[in-house]
């Protein structure tokens with residue numbers, strides 16, 4: 001029977017990449033330490049920061065919220081975006097509310113429909129007319145409204161639950177498709193390059209989804225069990241692929257991401273010039289864009305037009 005490397009008690013989790021097993025208490029401590037070190041190494045948070053933590057109800061963001069709520073010197077503000085996905089959004093909200101209640105935090109809820117006049121269910125229904133996959137529209141909407149909410153709530157930074165699995169799959173996808181722009185923009189800290197762009201940080205950059213799942217299980221956090229009905233498997237397959245490689249070569253994803261940050265990104269920046277971009281402001285909303293009207297406003301306009309103005313906000 002495996003023993004915890006810190007106290008010798010019976011282990012409940014084994015991490016192959018770290019060649020270590022842990023008891024419940026020391027596993028929780030290990031994950032919290034890793035996040036703390038990642039935050040420090042990349043200079044993600046500053047004392048006095050008011051950190052808006054985007055929670056979706058999934059294991060990654062709930063683990064992130066629980067971990068950050070234990071940090072001293074920062075103010076944590078949890079935010080849930082109600083995307084209006086029937087049956088699913090309600091369940092996600094409940095999972096977030098439950099954890100916030102336990103942590104004694106006030107959950108901020110941003111309702112997409114009452115704010116902008118449409119839901120993700122609408123985006124799904126209108127998918128053929130919009131000529132854009134629902135997840136792509138949803139991703140655009142989430143990025144926009146998270147930033148919008150962060151500004152409204154006067155947050156100094158926005159923390160999201162992107163994990164090592166997400167980031168390594170996304171980076172590999174960009175390598176495979178030769179997307180230099182996205183490779184130059186990626187990383188654990190995205191500085192706001194415009195007065196209306198809040199700094200974004202990813203404290204779980206070096207923590208895997210396996211670890212967040214185990215963290216939730218062992219700390220009593222109950223993430224939503226349902227999956228979004230619109231989920232497509234594209235990036236997921238890359239995640240699975242990397243998961244298989246990880247089984248054969250533990251630590252490969254961490255190594256890949258360190259290679260990306262230390263070697264690949266600087267080399268690309270030297271070859272192509274680092275992207276500072278997005279100097280302009282949207283004519284309609286004032287948010288950053290390289291065009292006259294930002295992608296969100298263009299999407300919103302089209303959606304409201306297709307909805308016939310009946311639910312115009």
Ligand code: SF4
Nearest residue numbers: 135138139228230231
């Ligand atoms: Fe949005 Fe797609 Fe995620 Fe569902 S699976 S929440 S539609 S991005």
Ligand code: ZN
Nearest residue numbers: 004007023026
């Ligand atoms: Zn132990």
Ligand code: ZN
Nearest residue numbers: 282285294297
């Ligand atoms: Zn706009």
